[in-house]
Amino acid sequence: MKVLILGADGYLGWATCMHFSSKGHEVTAVDNYFRRKASERLGCPPLILTPELPRRAKTWKDMGGKAIRVLPGDITDYDFLLSVFSKCRPDVVVHYAEQPSAVYSMMGRDTAAFTLMNNLVGTLNLAYAVRETGAACHIVKLGTMGEYGTPDIDIEEGWIEIAHKGRKDKFLFPRQAGSIYHTSKIQDTDLLWFFARTWGLSITDLMQGPVYGISTEEDGMYPALMPNFNYDEVFGTVLNRFIVQAVAGHPLTVYGKGGQVRGYINIKDTLQCVYLSSMRPPGPGELRVFNQVTETFTVKELAAMVKKAGEKLGYEVRIENMENPRVEQEEHYYNPKYTGLMELGLKPHYLTDDVLEGMFHMVAGYRTTINREAIFRGIKWR
Ligand code: USQ
Numbered sequence: 397m398k399v400l401i402l403g404a405d406g407y408l409g410w411a412t413c414m415h416f417s418s419k420g421h422e423v424t425a426v427d428n429y430f431r432r433k434a435s436e437r438l439g440c441p442p443l444i445l446t447p448e449l450p451r452r453a454k455t456w457k458d459m460g461g462k463a464i465r466v467l468p469g470d471i472t473d474y475d476f477l478l479s480v481f482s483k484c485r486p487d488v489v490v491h492y493a494e495q496p497s498a499v500y501s502m503m504g505r506d507t508a509a510f511t512l513m514n515n516l517v518g519t520l521n522l523a524y525a526v527r528e529t530g531a532a533c534h535i536v537k538l539g540t541m542g543e544y545g546t547p548d549i550d551i552e553e554g555w556i557e558i559a560h561k562g563r564k565d566k567f568l569f570p571r572q573a574g575s576i577y578h579t580s581k582i583q584d585t586d587l588l589w590f591f592a593r594t595w596g597l598s599i600t601d602l603m604q605g606p607v608y609g610i611s612t613e614e615d616g617m618y619p620a621l622m623p624n625f626n627y628d629e630v631f632g633t634v635l636n637r638f639i640v641q642a643v644a645g646h647p648l649t650v651y652g653k654g655g656q657v658r659g660y661i662n663i664k665d666t667l668q669c670v671y672l673s674s675m676r677p678p679g680p681g682e683l684r685v686f687n688q689v690t691e692t693f694t695v696k697e698l699a700a701m702v703k704k705a706g707e708k709l710g711y712e713v714r715i716e717n718m719e720n721p722r723v724e725q726e727e728h729y730y731n732p733k734y735t736g737l738m739e740l741g742l743k744p745h746y747l748t749d750d751v752l753e754g755m756f757h758m759v760a761g762y763r764t765t766i767n768r769e770a771i772f773r774g775i776k777w778r
Contacts, residue, residue, distance in 0.1 A: 397421045399674065400484050400533075402471055402522070403492030405449055406431050407623050407631075408538075408607065408666055412490060413453075414614035414621065415667040416674075417462045424484040425449055428470035430495065430514070431631065432624065440628030440770035443610075443640065443762050444619050455620045472517045474524065481529045488674045489526070491537040493518050494580070498542070498722075499630045499775050501577035508576040515580040516587065523591040534677035535588065536670060539601040541659050541689060541732065543582045545572040546725050551732035554601065554685020568685075574724050575777070589683045596680040600673045605689035608635035608747070609663035610758045617758070623663060628770035635660065635698055637771070639752070642706040642713045643759045644766045652720030654696030657730035659689025662745040672740040687734040690744035705752035723777040 399416045403409045404425030417423045427449060435441055446452065449466040457463055467483065469476040471493050494515040495501065501511040519537070526533055544551045547570065556569045568589065573579040591597045615621035626632040627640035638648045661669075669688050678684035693701075699715045706713040720726065738744075745751065 397487040397674070398424070398485055400424050400426065400480065400486035400489045401492070402426050402489060403494065404466075405429055405624065406492055406496060407625065408663065409492050410449070410452055410621070411612045411614065411623050411663060412492070412667055412670055413464050414456060414461065415612070415671060417456065417464050418614050419671070420462065424465045424467060424480065424486070425453065426467050426469060426471065426480055426493070428468065434500065435626060435628070435631050438628070438630055440626065440630055440767065442624040442626050443759065443765060444622050444625060446622060446624055447620055452620060455618070459616070459618070471521055472514060474521045477521050477525045478528065481525045481531060486531060486533045488534045488536060488677070489522065490670055490674065491519070491522060491535060494538070494584070495577065497631050498575035498577040501575050501580070502777050503775055511577050512580050515584055519584040519587050523588065523595070523597060526597060527595050534598045534600065534674065536600045536602065536673050537584065537588060539585055539603045539685070540578060540581050541603050541605045541687060542575070542578040543571045543573055543585065543603065544569060544732070545574060546657070546728040546730055547572070548729050551687070553687050553733050553736050554603065574722070592681050592683045598678050598680050599683045600678060601683060601685045602669060602673060602688045603685060604666065605659035605661055606633040606635065607661055607663050607666055608633060608755070610636070610755055612664050612667060627766070629772050629775060634695060635702070638699060638702040639755045639759050640766055641771060642702055642711050643756065643763055644768055644771070645712070646768060646771050647714040647716035648699045648702060649772050650695050650699050650715055650717050651722060652717065653726040654694060654699065654717060655727035656695050656724055657692050657728065659687065659692045659732055659734060660747065661689050662747070662751070664745050665690055665742060668742050669737050672737065672742060676740060686736040687732050688737060689732065689734050691746055692730060692732070693747075701747070701752060705749055705756060709753065709756055711756075721774050721776045
């Protein structure tokens, strides 16, 4: 297949490029380096400083991989995106090219506006490019479990049947996000659902939970190929942050009571999910939704697991329940369904003591580069 990966320089993007490439697909990688530049600007670069995409692609090829074409640019520039489509003629587009941080979106008016503009115009351009070039391609868009919020009923896999006054219909599951970022992901889903209904586009929406992990099968732990792993308050996800905090001797920053439940997924399983979805596209006009998580934990359960694994390795790990900078429920019902990807063939890597210890060992190798100032600065929702 010809695979176009938008947002190829993010935490998940480059790993996805290598995953498809290793299976013999023809990969084109696109990124405008937003996240790389923003995390640099905010003084919170990733733990491992990786080269930009052309160097990564060269390293991958030198190490025996297939060529990956790199086209740097911004998909909110429609002419640029059209030129990418004419060069690549994709069978599938994996769309990660969004501002991915809830915290960044809540820093102020400008970052909120950027998040909406970037995420919505990028997605709009993608739909138009598919239609204008007549590409018979499937769009795999990364969504987020945070779109659903924390409702007091079971969360279905994207769709819910509602009976009302004696009649029934199927609708997108109600969504009520907790940040401007998560709201932009509801809105981009609405855009794509509109284009599925109106133009017959074929869409998969992967409602992913927070991802953890620092390495994948394909990178061979070679630093130039490893994911851009952020541990700071703005771009880091909670479990990755806790491991770095434990290694740096910083208390684990549990927000509020720590009873917030989320569905988590190992980065290796993200790759499987995106791959499995790409190989089995939905029909034209269909918006297929999968909940992309493999298990659920409260934040305090995660902190306890990290403390236990860290102490076994000789670290002194302290947990601190701090005032929650976010507005979110700290104790709530949470029961999402997540069987669709298993039915497609996902073989989960669960969060075991061995996985945690492996992450500790890898992070410890970069201990001297950890910037403690970036760990917590207290960006508030209100
Ligand atoms: N949390 C803490 N302490 C921290 C960081 C986070 O207690 O130091 C808590 C948060 O308050 C939240 C939970 O951990 O309740 C998850 O936070 P997170 O920062 O790992 O995740 P979030 O901000 O929701 O965003 C991340 C990714 C985003 C993705 C989303 C999936 O940045 O791209 O869409 O996870 S989900 O959370 O399911 O919406």
